[in-house]
Amino acid sequence: MxxxxxxxxxxxxxxxxxxxxxxxxxxxxxxxxxxxxxxxxxxxxxxxxxxxxxxxxxxxxxxxxxxxxxxxxxxxxxxxxxxxxxxxxxxxxxxxxxxxxxGTFPLDSEAKVFMRGQRIYEKLMNTENTLLQTREEEGVTYERTLVASESIDWLLQEGEMPTREEAERLGRRLLEHGIIQFSNKHHFVDGGLLYQFRMNFRRRRRLIELLNERCRSIPENHDSPFCLRKQGSEGGNTSFLSELCSTSYTYSQAHSLSKCTPLDRLHKQKRQVSPEELQTPGGPYIKKTFTIVGDAVGWGFVVRGSKPCHIQAVDPGGPAAAVGMKVQ
CATH class of the missing domain: 1.10.10.10 (Winged helix-like DNA-binding domain superfamily/Winged helix DNA-binding domain)
Known part of the structure; x- marks a missing residue:
């Protein structure tokens, strides 16, 4: 195994x-x-x-x-x-x-388990009161951990699996595929045992890793350019939102709202614009909100900077491009 x-x-x-x-x-x-x-x-x-x-x-x-x-x-x-x-x-x-x-990627049973594990990982990270936490067991600290019975309750609640028996079988497959692990190599059972997501799907991979025998030979880098994360959150929560509501501001005196792209006029200003100025009622900036529903990979865009941030890249085939987001 x-x-x-x-x-x-x-x-x-x-x-x-x-x-x-x-x-x-x-x-x-x-x-x-x-x-x-x-x-x-x-x-x-x-x-x-x-x-x-x-x-x-x-x-x-x-x-x-x-x-x-x-x-x-x-x-x-x-x-x-x-x-x-x-x-x-x-x-x-x-x-x-x-x-x-x-559209020719072969989705065999092994790839399907991997994709399922990735989706579950992202959904767990997206939960407000996330089950995926850093926990201690016998004096050892483990990141990205969950309790088996709680995870099965969550799978049923989210409609991921119809019965506890099938949810338990899914946990075993994730364990067999190396996506999760138990601290003492225990098999997955519906109980109070602690399991850890062995694979961090958000880690930035270097291509040279493909040639290494051990995929963990290079330290993890959580600052992936392909993931949008909350910056400066108090609790250190950098989770995705499966349904992202993105708000941007456009300069009302330059373009109409229907023609202006997110942050387009903002980044053409010669001076730095503060968040307070953007949100001032009756000011020259118009707020525009749109919703991006993430897929199994993510949201499909790269964000950089802060106060304000900007869109550095957009995947042409991703969810962000589908709602009209563009590079700014």
Whole structure:
């Protein structure tokens, strides 16, 4: 079981790392529609260009390492040649595509468990009185922990599982796949035992990790550029909201509300605008609120800065883009 869990965890790490790379390449517009011999290939990247990009962004030290990284993604069916002709990633002007962009990603039973675990993790983090907490057991502190019986109650309450028996079986599958663990390697049972989410889905992965035997060889970095987090919260709560209500302010004297994009005029001002000035009744700024419903990956945008913040990147295929959010 331990060997299988290690293999499945490795697969999950590759999936998360590949998805983070896909979002970055969309942000950098490395992925785009391309033409060859009068035919258009949507959402593609050029192998030679991606090798250059990995070196430029210090994800790889040389071209050989870049090729090995992309070959790993190819072997795990994260990417593929547009015509599936090449099983080896070649440093040439060949078109490749992420399977998530063309809907060919193979959702086998193992991948489904991983995606289910990721969704449950995010929903637990989103709960106001979250069950996912830092707890102590026998003098040892564990992060991202939950009590088995409480988690099963929550799964039933949220409609994730119809019965306690099925919820318990789901817990066992998450344990077998290395997504959660018990401090003493105990099997998952409906009771008062403490379990820990072994996998932090929000950790920023480095691509070089794909070539390491141990996926935990590099310390965790919780400041992921692909996750929007609450900044400066008193309780240290940096959870997502599954349904995000985002409020922005537009300069009413410059554009009508219907034509103005979030924070567009704000960032063109020559001086710093305080939050108090933004919220002053009768002032020159108009508040606009829209709702983003997150998917299994997140909300699909990157936020930076504070007082005020700005939108640094938007995933073209994500929930944020669907409601009209744009880079500012």
């Amino acid at each position: 331990q060997k299988k869990a290690a293999e499945l965890e490795r697969m999950a790490e590759v999936l998360v790392t590949g998805e983070q790379l896909r979002l970055r390449l969309h942000e950098a517009k490395v992925i785009k529609d391309r033409r060859h011999h009068l035919r258009t290939y949507p959402n593609c990247f050029v192998a030679k260009e991606i090798v250059d990009w990995l070196i430029e962004h210090k994800e790889a030290s040389d071209r050989d390492t870049s090729i090995k990284i992309m070959q790993k993604l190819l072997d795990q069916s994260i990417i593929h040649h547009v015509c599936d002709e090449h099983k080896e990633f070649k440093d040439m002007k060949l078109f490749y595509r992420f399977r998530k962009d063309d």
